[in-house]
Amino acid sequence: MNFVVAIDGPAASGKGTITRKLADELELTVLPTGDTYRCLGLEVLKKGYGIDQVYEITELARQLDIQLRNVNGKELVYLNGEDVSNEIREPAISKLSSLVSSIVKVREQMVLLQRRMAEGKNVIAEGRDMGTVVFPNADVKLYIDANEEVRADRRYKEYLSNGINITYEEVLEQLRWRDENDKNKKVGALKKADDAILIDTTVMTIDEAVEKIKSEIQPKMVKKKSKESKSEYNEDDFDM
Ligand code: DC
Numbered sequence: 001m002n003f004v005v006a007i008d009g010p011a012a013s014g015k016g017t018i019t020r021k022l023a024d025e026l027e028l029t030v031l032p033t034g035d036t037y038r039c040l041g042l043e044v045l046k047k048g049y050g051i052d053q054v055y056e057i058t059e060l061a062r063q064l065d066i067q068l069r070n071v072n073g074k075e076l077v078y079l080n081g082e083d084v085s086n087e088i089r090e091p092a093i094s095k096l097s098s099l100v101s102s103i104v105k106v107r108e109q110m111v112l113l114q115r116r117m118a119e120g121k122n123v124i125a126e127g128r129d130m131g132t133v134v135f136p137n138a139d140v141k142l143y144i145d146a147n148e149e150v151r152a153d154r155r156y157k158e159y160l161s162n163g164i165n166i167t168y169e170e171v172l173e174q175l176r177w178r179d180e181n182d183k184n185k186k187v188g189a190l191k192k193a194d195d196a197i198l199i200d201t202t203v204m205t206i207d208e209a210v211e212k213i214k215s216e217i218q219p220k221m222v223k224k225k226s227k228e229s230k231s232e233y234n235e236d237d238f239d240m
Contacts, residue, residue, distance in 0.1 A: 001228055003028070003122040003221055006130035006138035010179050010190060011094070012151035012158075014201040014209065015144040019126045020075070021210045026124075026217060030068070030075065033114050033127035033134070034097065038088035039066050039079045040106065041096035051099050054106075061100075061109040068117075091159070091166060091174060098181045101128075107188045128182055131193035139224060140217050141196035144209070150202050151175060 005028065009015045016032065023030045043060050044051075051057075067078040076085045087093065100106055107129075114134050118125060125134065131141035146154075152172040159166050182190040192198060197216060199209050 001122060001225055002120065003224055004118065004135045004138040005124040005140045005142070005217060006135045006193075006196075007124065007126040007142045007144060008128055008130050008132070008190065008192070008196065009126075009142075009144035010151065010182065011175055012155040013144045013146050014154070014206055015126050017206050018144060018199075018201075018209050018213065019124050021206070022213060022217070023124050025210070025214065026221065027122070028124040029118075029121045031114065031118055031123045031125035032068075033110070033125060033130065035068070035077050035088060036064065036066060036110055036113060036117075037097040037101045038093050039077065039084065040064060040100050040110075041093045042079065042084060042088055044100055045093070045096060051096075054103055057100055057103060058105040058109060061106045061113075064109075064113060066113075066117075086162070089162065091164065091170075094178065095174065098178045101188070102181065102185050104187045107133075111188075128190040129188040131196045132191060133188050136193075139220050140213075141193050142199055142213060142216075143192040143196040144199045144201060146201040148172070148175065148179075 005022070007015050007019055019030055019032070022028065040057070040061055043064070044057055047056070047060070049056050065080050069076050069078060076083055077088060078084070101110070111134050114125070118135070127134070131138055131143070149172070152168065152175050155175060156166070156168045156171040159171065179190075199213065201209055204212070
C-alpha cells in the first residue's frame with residue numbers, strides 16, 4: 001500500500017507535533033519537508049552564497065544528501081553524513097530556509113527529492129505545499145492553523161528550552177515575516193488545498209486535534225488496504 005497523508009500549515013501551528021503523534025499511532029513514516037529546505041539553507045550559509053546566486057543554490061539543491069534517521073527514539077537529520085538536527089533549528093536558518101524556498105528552480109528540485117523520499121512508503125508529509133503541489137492525490141489532506149500570538153508563544157518556549165537566547169517580540173516579528181514570505185511565493189505558496197480539512201489548534205489541544213484527525217485517517221486506511229487486498233486476490237485468480 002502507498003498511503004499518503006499531506007499536512008500543511010504555517011510555522012509553529014502544531015503540525016510537527018501532531019504529525020509525529022499520528023505517525024507513531026498509525027505506523028506512518030514522517031516526512032518533514034521543511035527540514036529539506038532548512039538543510040539547503042545551512043549549506044548556503046556554509047558556502048557563503050548570497051540569496052541571488054540562484055544557479056549555485058539550485059545546484060546545491062540538486063546534490064543535497066539528506067537522511068532522516070531514528071536513533072534511540074530520536075528523529076535525527078543527517079546532511080552529507082553529519083548530524084545537523086540542532087543547527088537547522090536556529091532562527092537564522094529558519095529565515096534562510098524560507099528565502100531559498102522562494103526560488104522557483106529550487107522548489108522543482110525539492111519536489112522531486114521529497115517525492116523520492118516518500119516512494120514505496122506509507123507517509124505523513126508535513127510542509128507548506130504538500131496537498132497543493134507535492135502530493136495532490138494524497139489520501140487525506142489537512143491544513144493546520146493557529147493564531148499568530150499562540151504560534152509565537154509556542155516557538156518562543158521551544159527556543160528557550162533549546163537554550164536559544166531570544167525575546168518573545170523578536171520571535172513574533174520573525175514569524176510574521178516568514179508567514180508573509182511563505183504565503184506570497186510565486187510557486188508553492190502556503191495555502192489550504194480546496195479538499196483539505198481545516199484544523200485550528202488555537203481552540204483545540206494537540207491531543208484533541210490528533211484524535212479528530214485520526215478519526216478522518218483510519219477509515220480511509222482500512223478502506224484502501226481492503227481494496228488493495230481484494231485486487232491482489234483477483235490477480236491471483238487470474239494467474240491460475
Ligand atoms: O516547516 P519549517 O518551519 O521547518 O519550514 C522551514 C521553511 O521551509 C519555511 O519557512 C518555508 C519552507 N518550506 C516550504 O517552502 N515548503 C515546504 N513544503 C516546507 C517548508
